[in-house]
Amino acid sequence: MASIELKGVTKHFGETVVIPGLDLEIQDGEFMVFVGPSGCGKSTMLRMIAGLETMTSGRIFIGGEDVSDKGPSERGAAMVFQSYALYPHMTVEENMGFGLRMMGTSKAETAMLVQSTAERLQLTSLLKRYPKQLSGGQRQRVAIGRAIVRRPKVFLFDEPLSNLDASLRVQMRIELAKLHADLKTTMIYVTHDQTEAMTLGNRIAVFNQGRIEQVGSPMDLYRKPANTFVAQFLGSPKINLLPYSVDDLQDRIQFDTQCSLTSEQLGLPLELLKQGKKLGVRPEAISLCAKNQSNLQGVIEFTEQLGDATIVYVRLPWQQEMLIAKLSQQQIEFKMGDQVGLLMDSAQMIVLNHHDQRIDVR
Ligand SMILES: Nc1ncnc2c1ncn2[C@@H]1O[C@H](COP(=O)(O)OP(=O)(O)O)[C@@H](O)[C@H]1O
Ligand SMILES: [Mg+2]
Numbered sequence: 001m002a003s004i005e006l007k008g009v010t011k012h013f014g015e016t017v018v019i020p021g022l023d024l025e026i027q028d029g030e031f032m033v034f035v036g037p038s039g040c041g042k043s044t045m046l047r048m049i050a051g052l053e054t055m056t057s058g059r060i061f062i063g064g065e066d067v068s069d070k071g072p073s074e075r076g077a078a079m080v081f082q083s084y085a086l087y088p089h090m091t092v093e094e095n096m097g098f099g100l101r102m103m104g105t106s107k108a109e110t111a112m113l114v115q116s117t118a119e120r121l122q123l124t125s126l127l128k129r130y131p132k133q134l135s136g137g138q139r140q141r142v143a144i145g146r147a148i149v150r151r152p153k154v155f156l157f158d159e160p161l162s163n164l165d166a167s168l169r170v171q172m173r174i175e176l177a178k179l180h181a182d183l184k185t186t187m188i189y190v191t192h193d194q195t196e197a198m199t200l201g202n203r204i205a206v207f208n209q210g211r212i213e214q215v216g217s218p219m220d221l222y223r224k225p226a227n228t229f230v231a232q233f234l235g236s237p238k239i240n241l242l243p244y245s246v247d248d249l250q251d252r253i254q255f256d257t258q259c260s261l262t263s264e265q266l267g268l269p270l271e272l273l274k275q276g277k278k279l280g281v282r283p284e285a286i287s288l289c290a291k292n293q294s295n296l297q298g299v300i301e302f303t304e305q306l307g308d309a310t311i312v313y314v315r316l317p318w319q320q321e322m323l324i325a326k327l328s329q330q331q332i333e334f335k336m337g338d339q340v341g342l343l344m345d346s347a348q349m350i351v352l353n354h355h356d357q358r359i360d361v362r
Contacts, residue, residue, distance in 0.1 A: 002063030036207030267346025294341030
């Protein structure tokens with residue numbers, strides 16, 4: 001087990017700056033998730049930690065030791081790839097034991113370690129098979145087994161579940177969380193999937209164009225995103241953004257010439273609203289009421305039944321983006337085309353300024 005420290009890491013590919021400069025400390029035993037849109041530099045950063053890619057500048061420490069000039073096999077890190085990268089001509093058993101044998105582990109000890117790891121991952125009955133005789137989920141499990149069996153100081157996962165179908169992905173996600181609880185080994189997990197990030201991470205680092213926008217626990221980032229990018233990246237459906245201006249004379253905030261609310265109606269202090277430009281409201285923080293019960297009104301464009309919840313898309317007369325509400329229970333009867341009132345829970349609202357930074361509410 002080991003901490004990981006990234007100090008001033010940069011990466012250029014020729015003229016292209018992929019990582020302009022990154023600092024991060026990952027605690028011993030932590031499950032850290034790197035999340036961000038495709039192409040933002042997550043894999044490049046992970047590969048530099050693994051030693052599979054050179055840095056342009058900066059230092060990387062694993063367990064307090066500077067490993068910047070060390071090769072991949074000397075860093076004590078095991079990586080699991082999206083593509084599984086199993087050796088096709090080797091059985092599951094041979095695939096899992098290969099790294100150990102290369103490290104000079106005896107045949108007997110390798111066999112024992114492979115056996116116990118296979119039991120933990122329910123691979124025992126598959127040990128004699130070749131990769132082509134396995135399903136995608138089984139292959140991924142073997143790839144994880146091959147990483148675990150070497151008992152590395154840190155695990156590096158690069159989108160390991162992306163090639164699996166939805167239900168298997170959920171199952172493997174739970175297994176990975178259990179594995180971490182069990183092994184307590186430091187893990188870095190790269191994904192573009194916000195659900196995986198929210199459910200797996202002790203902490204999440206949100207990447208955007210090679211920079212970290214924010215690092216924190218999933219719920220901290222969800223409730224107190226530093227900026228619009230983080231607010232929009234986490235959460236599904238996406239957070240609603242409502243641009244507004246403040247009418248100084250009447251102390252009202254104005255969404256449109258036809259629609260304004262007092263700070264009291266909104267439940268947020270005017271001083272705060274005056275510093276902002278946009279409200280951010282999570283879909284689950286919105287509820288519907290009869291149209292005469294709110295100054296904020298719209299027309300229901302369509303609805304989606306999820307079984308346990310209903311997603312309602314509401315057309316606001318003044319903005320192109322529809323407002324999305326996620327209702328767990330229905331307060332009123334409604335159907336498509338109805339005009340409804342909208343209520344927003346101020347406790348779950350954020351205020352963003354003209355630099356797209358969140359301003360603290362309380
Ligand atoms: N070997 C390479 N040569 C040139 N550009 C690269 C190379 N590898 C990655 N890149 C570029 O670096 C950026 C980040 O890529 P990557 O780290 O794979 O992003 P992510 O994993 O977040 O999707 C992309 O713009 C990609 O095109
Ligand atoms: Mg990638």
